[in-house]
Amino acid sequence: MNMLDIDITLLCSTAVLFLVLLIVLNKVLYKPLLDFINNRESMIRNDLENAAQNADDVGIYHEEANQIILNAKNKAAAKRMEILTAARADAVKELEAKKSRLESEYNEFIKALESEKTELKNALRSQIPLFREALKAKLSKI
Numbered sequence: 001m002n003m004l005d006i007d008i009t010l011l012c013s014t015a016v017l018f019l020v021l022l023i024v025l026n027k028v029l030y031k032p033l034l035d036f037i038n039n040r041e042s043m044i045r046n047d048l049e050n051a052a053q054n055a056d057d058v059g060i061y062h063e064e065a066n067q068i069i070l071n072a073k074n075k076a077a078a079k080r081m082e083i084l085t086a087a088r089a090d091a092v093k094e095l096e097a098k099k100s101r102l103e104s105e106y107n108e109f110i111k112a113l114e115s116e117k118t119e120l121k122n123a124l125r126s127q128i129p130l131f132r133e134a135l136k137a138k139l140s141k142i
Helices: 003-141
Strands: none
Touching: none
16 A cells, blocks of 8 residues: 555545534534524523513503502592582581571570560669669758
């Protein structure tokens, strides 16, 4: 065998070994690595879609929460007006009752005052003759 034959054999065996190494590396390293990269890109794409969907859902929930809050505020305002109206009506009733009671007490006081006035006048009239006598007695001493 000649040197050239050894070089060709060595070259052929190196080429075959290189091809076998490429096939083994392709199956063992490159395909799993490419599959992992593709799966990762797919997962990232799905996560981005889910994040966009979640953002849309959050917007919808935010609008729904704002609507619930607005409805609650409206109900609270209506209830407050209802309570204020009822309280005002009760206050007016109490005021009228108090006013009526005070008027009746005032009328009773006026009647009692008139009665005392009449009694005082009568008492003073009954005392007029005594005052006249006492006055005459005083004047006669002068």
